[in-house]
Amino acid sequence: MNNAEVREAAAQLFPGGVNSPVRSFRSVGGAPVAIVRGEGPYVFDADGKRYVDYIAAFGPLILGHANAAVVAAIETAARAGTAFGALTPGEVELGRRLTAATGLERVRFVNSGTEATMTAIRLARAATGRDVIVKFDGCYHGHADGLLVKAGSGVATLGLSDSAGVPQAIAGLTAVLPYNDVEALRTWFEEHGQETAAVIVESAAANMGLVPPSEAFLAALQLIPREHGALLIADEVITGFRLRYGLSELLPRADISCLGKIIGAGLPVGAFGGRAELMALLAPSGPVYQAGTLSGNPLVMAAGAAMLDALADGTVYRRVEELARHLEDALRAAIRRAEAPASVTRMGSMVTLFFRPAPPVDYAQARESDTAAFARFHRAMLERGCMLPPSQFETWFVSAAHSEAEIDATARAAHEAMREAVL
Numbered sequence: 001m002n003n004a005e006v007r008e009a010a011a012q013l014f015p016g017g018v019n020s021p022v023r024s025f026r027s028v029g030g031a032p033v034a035i036v037r038g039e040g041p042y043v044f045d046a047d048g049k050r051y052v053d054y055i056a057a058f059g060p061l062i063l064g065h066a067n068a069a070v071v072a073a074i075e076t077a078a079r080a081g082t083a084f085g086a087l088t089p090g091e092v093e094l095g096r097r098l099t100a101a102t103g104l105e106r107v108r109f110v111n112s113g114t115e116a117t118m119t120a121i122r123l124a125r126a127a128t129g130r131d132v133i134v135k136f137d138g139c140y141h142g143h144a145d146g147l148l149v150k151a152g153s154g155v156a157t158l159g160l161s162d163s164a165g166v167p168q169a170i171a172g173l174t175a176v177l178p179y180n181d182v183e184a185l186r187t188w189f190e191e192h193g194q195e196t197a198a199v200i201v202e203s204a205a206a207n208m209g210l211v212p213p214s215e216a217f218l219a220a221l222q223l224i225p226r227e228h229g230a231l232l233i234a235d236e237v238i239t240g241f242r243l244r245y246g247l248s249e250l251l252p253r254a255d256i257s258c259l260g261k262i263i264g265a266g267l268p269v270g271a272f273g274g275r276a277e278l279m280a281l282l283a284p285s286g287p288v289y290q291a292g293t294l295s296g297n298p299l300v301m302a303a304g305a306a307m308l309d310a311l312a313d314g315t316v317y318r319r320v321e322e323l324a325r326h327l328e329d330a331l332r333a334a335i336r337r338a339e340a341p342a343s344v345t346r347m348g349s350m351v352t353l354f355f356r357p358a359p360p361v362d363y364a365q366a367r368e369s370d371t372a373a374f375a376r377f378h379r380a381m382l383e384r385g386c387m388l389p390p391s392q393f394e395t396w397f398v399s400a401a402h403s404e405a406e407i408d409a410t411a412r413a414a415h416e417a418m419r420e421a422v423l
């Protein structure tokens with residue numbers, strides 16, 4: 001099957017032709033390509049075309065595609081059986097690495113970031129005896145009902161500020177504040193502190209494009225909820241093990257931290273953790289129910305352990321940061337040369353090009369971006385063999401499998417694409 005054949009068959013099988021909305025390329029107005037294979041920094045589509053990949057499976061692949069150590073670990077695990085529904089040594093192997101790297105006293109493995117944040121909220125509600133949660137406009141925490149309120153990511157580009165099918169009774173328990181807005185947080189807690197169970201936040205917002213947090217915002221997040229007896233949930237599903245080995249250190253005083261993506265090395269995973277006495281509220285030791293047929297799956301645990309072993313000495317982080325800085329510089333040069341009304345944000349190996357003159361500080365500003373210009377840029381880059389995330393509001397990821405050669409090629413493509421984008 002070529003690209004068109006896969007696309008047409010998928011359209012008859014899956015709603016919108018995909019199994020996750022952003023893959024439809026709808027927000028960049030193009031036809032999605034079907035990927036048949038990945039190798040290091042590259043993906044290959046069903047027409048045989050090669051692309052330098054910056055989607056990286058939307059975050060997990062910090063070592064690039066089909067990393068040899070990860071693949072070997074999965075192969076070995078698969079030969080011993082794919083699932084048991086029982087305690088396994090593999091869970092201990094990844095659990096030890098995870099707790100040692102993060103300082104979380106207890107963790108629980110789940111199958112997705114969505115499950116991690118959903119359960120973290122259930123835990124926070126049980127721990128505080130309160131119902132209301134606070135999230136920030138444009139932060140995405142997966143697709144649990146109560147978190148699909150003004151979420152970013154695919155929800156952002158589809159223009160669904162709320163999902164249909166979420167009862168008002170549930171959405172009404174989620175308060176939404178602007179990201180990076182200390183005053184809004186303070187005011188919320190002055191007025192509703194006693195009802196609020198938890199604040200959930202992306203330690204660095206990466207689902208409205210990359211919007212770095214201010215120092216003042218990070219400080220307020222770690223102070224204000226605590227003063228009012230509410231918990232802080234750090235959503236590190238993207239940032240965990242992406243910015244450094246372990247949690248990002250942006251919110252070291254969080255009560256619960258959620259992980260996913262990189263710790264599963266491209267297999268389905270999530271995890272959350274915190275202090276032992278708080279985590280003890282979870283079943284079977286406590287009254288908060290949570291379970292999973294495939295949680296702690298042996299293939300996932302083996303892949304995750306291989307990933308963490310490859311990251312532990314920190315070399316990868318220095319390397320990806322250097323490459324991403326190079327990409328950032330190239331994008332800035334392309335913006336200057338084309339006199340484009342665009343800006344770049346970067347943290348470590350995460351990069352976003354916004355078609356907006358100044359980098360946004362919140363979702364309202366991010367949404368002022370010229371998404372039509374981004375769509376033209378995306379198409380022009382795709383033609384030139386660069387696979388960018390198909391939305392203005394997704395972050396680009398540089399992996400350790402990229403090299404200067406790929407970044408240079410991307411820089412040349414970006415110089416040309418920028419002219420087409422701004423016309």
Ligand SMILES: *Cc1c(COP(=O)(O)O)cnc(C)c1O
Pocket residue numbers: 111112113114115117140141142143202207235236237238260261269270
């Ligand atoms: C991807 C993501 C999630 C959801 O993870 P899934 O595995 O897709 O369910 C949650 N929070 C953040 C910050 C994410 O980027």
